Amino acid sequence: MSHGKRGKTLENIIEYSNKVYKNKGMALVDKVPTPWNVHYNKKTGRVVRAFPEKKGTVDFVGISHGRSIAFDAKSTKIRTSFPLKNVEQHQVDYLINHQDQGGISFFIVYFEKHNEAYYLPIDELKKWWDSQLSGGRKSIPYEWFVLNTDLIKTNNGVPLDYLERAI
Template identity: 45%
Template structure:
């Protein structure tokens, strides 16, 4: 099944998938809002008219699947040959690192918008390339390192991006 315009709808597709995971009692995954300091509100409409990000956020999503905590961020790229590490903020990298070191599963969902492909990127691969970047190495992860069939996120029924099937495989490998 083809879903047009996936790149622009990555977050919505994850949200819909998370709703299905919850409805089917598979997992509980929540989107983490970015903290905003509100300065002005239009009293007539109730809309925020002025504000700023109060502090750096964590990652986009956290939750529990099969009794294991998971944390991940969703990233899009229009570059077909690589994923630039500049797409990951330093505080996001360290949050995912701490999550992983604390026994949780952390990862990125990367959407190659021009290719209409989504992949699960294990934290271990992100960590490998991040560490090399800090030592003067390349500042990106090649597409071929990400685009592994075992990490390709497919749809399943009403779950548009069934990323938890990959997390399930990762958990089975660890046990």
């Protein structure tokens, strides 16, 4: 299964969680659509090729209790670590800028083999990110997540209750 399709399951769970948040009046969080570059055959009008354009933001943005929220969802099949190559520089930049403006910025990192999702604040990711750019580790160990971040659990009818940690 492609990397993009693996993350789709996680995104679907988050989108369902967002619907529950909306229905309960707890938050309004939406998936940011990926713009597509579509090329048509001028004679037939049929699509001849299409590909996603480079994104400049993150997967989800919204608001809860007057606070802006922005985050990206990442999934990995690796049991022992989360590869930083799964993160793009524009995502780090966007989340840092969002936080600098008073917003809540984070990643949800899902370890498929453990069936566990973790709340990773942008400040913590940024430490690992900067370290790898200067020759440090290119991944974050799974054990570090267990010891230093919050496991996102099902709570109050929300399958992935990330707001419990974010707000």
